[in-house]
Amino acid sequence: MNCDPLARWYRWLEYAGFGRALERRRTAFLAAMTTARQVLVLGDGDGRFLSAFLQTNRHAEVDTVDSSAAMLTLARQRVSDTDTPRVRFHHADATRWQPPAVSYDLIVTHFFLDCFTNGELRPLVARLSAFAAPGARWVVSEFHQPDAGLAAWHARAWIAGLYAFFRVVTGLRVRRLPDHAATLATAGFRLEREEIARFGLLTSQLWRRESTTGFCV
Numbered sequence: 585m586n587c588d589p590l591a592r593w594y595r596w597l598e599y600a601g602f603g604r605a606l607e608r609r610r611t612a613f614l615a616a617m618t619t620a621r622q623v624l625v626l627g628d629g630d631g632r633f634l635s636a637f638l639q640t641n642r643h644a645e646v647d648t649v650d651s652s653a654a655m656l657t658l659a660r661q662r663v664s665d666t667d668t669p670r671v672r673f674h675h676a677d678a679t680r681w682q683p684p685a686v687s688y689d690l691i692v693t694h695f696f697l698d699c700f701t702n703g704e705l706r707p708l709v710a711r712l713s714a715f716a717a718p719g720a721r722w723v724v725s726e727f728h729q730p731d732a733g734l735a736a737w738h739a740r741a742w743i744a745g746l747y748a749f750f751r752v753v754t755g756l757r758v759r760r761l762p763d764h765a766a767t768l769a770t771a772g773f774r775l776e777r778e779e780i781a782r783f784g785l786l787t788s789q790l791w792r793r794e795s796t797t798g799f800c801v
Contacts, residue, residue, distance in 0.1 A: 585651065585699060585750075585754045585755055585756045585757075586651075586652070586754050586755055587629070587651070587652040587654070587655055587754050588652050588653060588654040588655075589654075589753065589754070590753055590754060591629075591630065591652060591654035591655045591657075591658060592654070594629060594630055594655075595630055595632070602782070605781060605782050605786060606695065606725070606786070607632060608781070609694070609725040609779075609781065609786050609787070609788045610632065610633040610636070610694045610725050610788075611633065611636050612725070612779050612788035613723050613777065613788060613790045614636060614637065614640045615640075616721070616723075616777075616790055617637060617640065617641055617644075617690055617692075617721075617723065618640060618641050619689075620641060620644050620689050620690035620721070621643060621644050621645065621689060622644070622645055622686050622687060622688045622689055622690070622717075623637075623641075623644045623645065623646045623647070623688060623689075623690045623691075623692065624646075624647050624648075624649070624683065624688045624690070624691045624692070624712070624715070625637075625646055625647070625648040625649070625691075625692045625693075626648075626649050626650075626678050626691070626692070626693050626696050626712075627649070627650055627651075627678065627693065627694070627695070627696030627699070628648055628650065628655075628659060628692070628694060629650065629652070629655045629658075629659070629695075630655055630658040630659060630662070631648075631655075631658055631659025631660070631661075631662040631663065632662065633692070633694055634646065634648055634659055634662065634663065634671070635662040635663060637692075638663065638664075638667045638670065638671070644670065644690070645670050645671075645672075646670060646671045646672070647672050647674060647683065647684065647686075647688075648671060648672070648673055648674065649674045649676055649678050649681050650673075650674075650675065650676075651675070651676065651677050651678070653675050656673050656675055659673065660673060672684075678696075678708065679704065679707075679708055679711075683712075683715045686715070687715065687716070687717040687720075688715055688716050688717060688720055689716075689717045689719070689720045689721070690720065690721050690722075690723070691712060691716060691720065691721070691722045691723070692722075692723045693722070693723070693724055693725075694723075694724075694725040695725055695726060695727070697724065697726055697762060697764040698726055698727055698758070698761055698762065698764075699756060699758060700758060700762055701758055701762055702762045702763055702767070704762075705762045705764060705767050706767055706770075709764075709767050709768060709771050710771065713771045713772065713773075713793070716793050717793075718793060719792060719793060720792070720793045721776075721790060721791065721792050721793075722768060722773055722790075722791040722792075722793070723788075723789070723790055723791075724764065724768075724787075724788070724789040724791065725786070725787070725788045725789075726761070726764060726786075726787055726789075727739070727742070727743055727746070727761060727785060727786060727787075728761075728780060728784060728785060728786060728787040729743060729761055730784040734783075735783050735784035735785075736784075738783050738784070738785065739783075739784055739785045742785055743760075743761060743785075747759050747760070765789075768791050771793075772793050772794055773791040773792065773793050773794070774791065774792055774793075774794050775789060775790075775791055776790045776791065776792050777789070777790040778790070
């Protein structure tokens with residue numbers, strides 16, 4: 585998946601399709617992140633969440649990982665000179681990236697887990713869980729597929745269209761949403777809070793690690 589061709593236009597394409605709805609999902613639990621000190625942000629794209637987080641949390645140190653160099657360039661531009669020393673930018677594939685020797689008390693993935701199949705997501709979550717501190721929180725924003733009714737048809741049409749668009753523009757191979765909730769639960773995380781929006785299409789979730797048990801890396 586190569587998001588470089590999309591980076592310059594991504595913000596405006598997002599606004600055209602969803603207005604500020606995706607931004608509201610990314611920032612839904614900012615107030616719950618103020619105590620985090622070691623933070624891992626994966627696939628933040630152009631850095632709008634990172635910028636908002638740094639303004640809210642004045643003490644955290646952040647590792648942010650993205651496979652798109654163009655997106656990372658935009659993210660760097662959003663970080664103030666004052667906050668730059670607190671952020672380490674990593675141009676890397678998250679499935680291969682090796683975290684530094686730190687224990688994260690917060691992991692953030694906004695509209696990122698949907699880029700993987702279930703078979704790809706399980707080992708990724710396993711690797712990241714090994715670097716999560718006991719009691720760590722994992723904040724997720726994602727597209728959501730309701731079970732039935734008009735909301736299900738509405739979400740199914742949007743999700744299919746989005747996957748088709750990203751397949752053409754970025755080469756994304758995934759065609760359906762993975763079951764990230766089951767994967768996080770198996771890795772030892774418990775869902776604490778959830779917000780559903782946009783007629784069931786969008787979700788924001790706050791998970792907490794219950795123990796050091798879970799997947800083996």
